[in-house]
Amino acid sequence: MSLSRAFILFVALAPLTFGASKEIVELQRDVAMLQDQVRNVQKSLDEKVTAIQTLVQQTLDSVNKTNTAVALMERGFNDAMKQQQASVSAPVASVGTKLDQMAEDFRAVRESVLDMNTRMGKLDAKMADLQNLINTIKAPPPPPPGSTSPTGAPDAAQAGPPPGMQAETAYTNAYRDYLGGKYELAMPEFNDYLKYFSNTQFASNVQFYIGDIYYKKQDYTNALQAFDNVLERFPDGNKTADAHYMKGIALMQLGRNDSAAREFRDVYSSYPDTDLAAKAKARLKELGLNVGATNTKAKRR
Secondary structure (H helix, E strand, C coil): CCCHHHHHHHHHHHHHHHHHHHHHHHHHHHHHHHHHHHHHHHHHHHHHHHHHHHHHHHHHHHHHHHHHHHHHHHHHHHHHHHHHCCCCCCCCHHHHHHCCCCCCHHHHHHHEEEEEEEHHHHHHHHHHHHHHHHHHHHCCCCCCCCCCCCCCCCCCCCCCCCCCHHHHHHHHHHHHHHCCCCHHHHHHHHHHHHCCCCCCHHCCCCHHHHHHHHHHHHCCHHHHHHHHHHHHHHCCCCCHHHHHHHHHHHHHHHCCCHHHHHHHHHHHHHCCCCCCHHHHHHHHHHHCCCCCCCCCCCCCC
């Protein structure tokens, strides 16, 4: 009698067991399909990042070649000036025309280099956005609301920019507020950019604009620190020369005229034939000094 009851119970439960197994198989198949989709997306992103890295490398090579050409042109320009100065028989008008033409050519090449640097900065920002997207996909899914870590504490926030924040858009918004004089908005936006995108080419610009905001607010101590950060963190950035000059201006405002004079001389010697060199020379004159002075004591305000 017990054997018969057991057989009847087995027959009754068999469909339930078969149905549960079927649901597990379907769930496993769905998980496998989801994993394949994630791998396909990651593969596609990796290919895009590789392509962009190749493009950036090609752009860097092109910039290096252009910089070399600029250096050669500048050297030729200086040699031509020396030859023209040494030659007393050449007509003065002809010399002036040739020098003007060479200066115009040199200015055009420099503008091309600046334009190329801007494009590289945009590519840099796009690479940072793609890398953040890849990191987001690779990260494990967030736990259900209210869940805790094995230690019993809530899970910490993931590192990286907030969802939807992109380097190029963040820079454009902050720079627009900066140009519009909305410094209270621009300052935290610039700080967020440095926090999440400090490896992009525009980071040096951002650090400089932070210093300029402090300067415009007459907070010369923080301005000096910000300009020092430009020189220390981004010595080869777009704003190195400007940071040297503005550092000198901030030092003047703090009454440290001797240190300011050293900055202005560095600008004059490192960036000759530029507007900044002329401004630095004017500041030295304002301090009662000249470009070649080394031990002259700066006048005090």
